[in-house]
Amino acid sequence: MNKRDRHSLIRELVQEQIIEKQEDLVRILMEKGIEVTQATISRDIKELQLIKVPSKSGGYRYNLPPEMNYDTARKLERLLRDAFISIDTQKEFVLIKTQPGNAFALGAIIDSADYEEVFGTISGDDTVLIICKGEEEALYMQRRIIAFI
Amino acid sequence: MNKRDRHSLIRELVQEQIIEKQEDLVRILMEKGIEVTQATISRDIKELQLIKVPSKSGGYRYNLPPEMNYDTARKLERLLRDAFISIDTQKEFVLIKTQPGNAFALGAIIDSADYEEVFGTISGDDTVLIICKGEEEALYMQRRIIAFI
DNA sequence: CCTAAAGAAGCATAAATATACATATCTTTT
DNA sequence: AAAAGATATGTATATTTATGCTTCTTTAGG
Known part of the structure; x- marks a missing residue:
């Protein structure tokens, strides 16, 4: 699993499920047999420009970057x-x-x-x-x- | 300065200038004579659903929530x-x-x-x-x- | 007016996130 | 293929953010 593939997997994951924190991604990737640390995820998130959106229901959720307005x-x-x-x-x-x-x-x-x-x-x-x-x-x-x- | 006014001020601020972290807001509000702690700003950001967007140039910036897609x-x-x-x-x-x-x-x-x-x-x-x-x-x-x- | 309930915000700290540095891996050049 | 450079990632930690608990303030009800 290279960076590019991991990135596209991460993009899918944040759309499919509610990722509340970076450790969630670490865990999910781990379950898929991909070992990464939170540090790498932090860098991935920065590169993918993912945003952490406070949700109405009180929690937080990572999301894809805002589309064009x-x-x-x-x-x-x-x-x-x-x-x-x-x-x-x-x-x-x-x-x-x-x-x-x-x-x-x-x-x-x-x-x-x-x-x-x-x-x-x-x-x-x-x-x-x-x-x-x-x-x-x-x-x-x-x-x-x-x-x- | 009540919460509502502070909130609308914060909305203006994040549009006008590059707010990289919550402490920036604490500092700017302080300069305007409004004393708040980072804890309050964190709660404000949650309520306003502001997002922290990784910018192309390498830093981060708080922004208004994404509009409807x-x-x-x-x-x-x-x-x-x-x-x-x-x-x-x-x-x-x-x-x-x-x-x-x-x-x-x-x-x-x-x-x-x-x-x-x-x-x-x-x-x-x-x-x-x-x-x-x-x-x-x-x-x-x-x-x-x-x-x- | 008094009291209870709700809301706001501080303080301290836990939790989450970013990053400096070191190391490993992959690429390009000679 | 070795050297040099670039890229990726882990480790440890600094930085940033969220929150439990407490106190103060405001609001609503009697």
Whole structure:
């Protein structure tokens, strides 16, 4: 079990069950035969940007980081519906073609959404180039963007 | 300075500046002449459901709680646009009239959104009664719901 | 006005979390 | 393949956060 796999397992776990503290994750992973210490989990949580949310019922629960806020999502959705032409990936790059004059706005929204997977964007008049942190991330970003259309 | 005022001040502070830890709030409030201990801040944070978000830059930052997620908001928006008839408040109650058969779904979404201001909901066939925690909260909920339409 | 009950907050401390440092492991370069 | 660098993780511990218990304050009821 490498770090990457552990991370995605942790993401699943916090969605599926109520993780009240880091030791819960240590215990659950232990039960699955994965030995890690609380220190590692603390670092994982930091990297995954998981948040500890006080719940109404009085306890606490670790959660995935907040998604893009509603307004931003609405803007992105509208813009894509209006101006999207095509999307493609190559290596760690995602290239989006838009109607002329719309790419800059699209790039700005993607920037403001502050995706973990994105290294940076460059926007021209009708093209946004998203530079992701890796190939896998590029594919993931492509999927996310397509989901908006 | 009572608890309510301190709470709204804390909400402002976490938006305006980077609060890395609870002691930061203790210090800032102290500078404003408000004496509280870390214990109180811990309880405030729990009540306000503030979250400690690991930031990209390596540190941590307290933030307001995540808004309703995008999917929930979308569902709520669609349902309101399709089925909304009227909304009104009286005291701590908000009464929403919908097309027959839609109130239950609406109530369920409002429940799942887990609004801080809401005490509970009761849904019939074409009516949702939202019981808020007070009059002020009811007016706030009314505004929020109208904003969706 | 008095008393009981509820709410708020301090103090002390327990519990949880983050991190400096050391070590091990994996990667890249020569 | 050895050396050098980067990455990952454990150990021990410092730092941060939550909470039991107590006291003080406010509110509600008689």
